Amino acid sequence: MKEVTFxxxxxxxxxxxxxxxxxxxxxxxxxRCDCQESGDDAPIFICVLTGAFMFATDLFRAxxxxxxxxxxxxxxxxxxxxxxxxxxxxxxxxxxxxxxSVYIIEDIVDTGMTAKQLREKLAKENPKSVKMVSLLFKPDxxxxxxxxxxxxxxxxxxFILGYGLDIDEQARYLNDIYVLKKDDK
Numbered sequence: 001m002k003e004v005t006f007x008x009x010x011x012x013x014x015x016x017x018x019x020x021x022x023x024x025x026x027x028x029x030x031x032r033c034d035c036q037e038s039g040d041d042a043p044i045f046i047c048v049l050t051g052a053f054m055f056a057t058d059l060f061r062a063x064x065x066x067x068x069x070x071x072x073x074x075x076x077x078x079x080x081x082x083x084x085x086x087x088x089x090x091x092x093x094x095x096x097x098x099x100x101s102v103y104i105i106e107d108i109v110d111t112g113m114t115a116k117q118l119r120e121k122l123a124k125e126n127p128k129s130v131k132m133v134s135l136l137f138k139p140d141x142x143x144x145x146x147x148x149x150x151x152x153x154x155x156x157x158x159f160i161l162g163y164g165l166d167i168d169e170q171a172r173y174l175n176d177i178y179v180l181k182k183d184d185k
Contacts (some may be wrong), residue, residue: 004178007168011161015153020135020177023152027133028062028151031103035065043068043101046093048118049074050172051107054164055135056151059105067181071095075114076121091142098126103150104159108136108163110115110157112145119145136160136177 002086003015005132035043043065045055049072060070101120109115115132132148138148141157161167162174171178 001176001178002087003039003181004165004171004174006161007025008035010181011171012181013176014160014179015163016175017163017175018151023135024058027150027152028059028064030064031133032065034131035101037125038101038129039123040101041065044068044097045103045105045124046062046097047072047105047160048107048114050169051164051166052067052105052135055107056105069095073118074143075118083100086172093122093125096125097122100127101125102127102130104130104132106132106148108138109145109148109161110141111143113143115148116145135163139181 001016003010005011027158031043035041045056045060045063045068046054047070056070060068071093104115104118104122110159115134119130119132131150133150134148135152137148137151137154138157139152139154150165156164159167159180161171162177165177166172
């Protein structure tokens with residue numbers, strides 16, 4: 001892995017694709033066990049677009065739950081390297097989730113604002129349960145809500161990109177995750 005540059009900022013290697021794949025398999029195993037314990041063989045996975053699409057695809061396949069479904073919603077709260085503090089729903093959920101186990105798939109939980117808002121919104125639809133699965137979690141940045149039930153990596157409060165995460169819609173295609181170099185902040 002080499003350094004990459006986007007929007008005049010330099011990012012250095014942080015988490016390799018191999019490390020990501022190991023955590024995805026671990027999370028899939030945990031989710032399968034959770035479904036077995038709850039007696040649910042038809043959970044619904046809700047991917048929060050756009051950043052989580054790569055993670056959601058890989059996790060959904062790794063879970064190998066034949067009757068599971070995947071749905072998509074989209075929120076936007078970032079511009080450049082920071083949150084705007086405003087969470088806008090760009091695309092809502094169209095599937096009925098009443099009585100179903102719901103697994104929200106997020107790329108990253110940072111302040112917790114989007115996660116909290118989404119949990120509250122979905123709870124109004126009478127699901128059996130709502131649990132959060134996040135590839136990345138920044139515990140030091142959490143302002144509201146709680147830690148996701150399923151976490152791939154706990155990371156410090158630094159700006160990252162790659163594997164679906166972006167900077168102004170760029171760099172999502174990278175297979176690995178990169179962190180902003182200290183001297184570029």
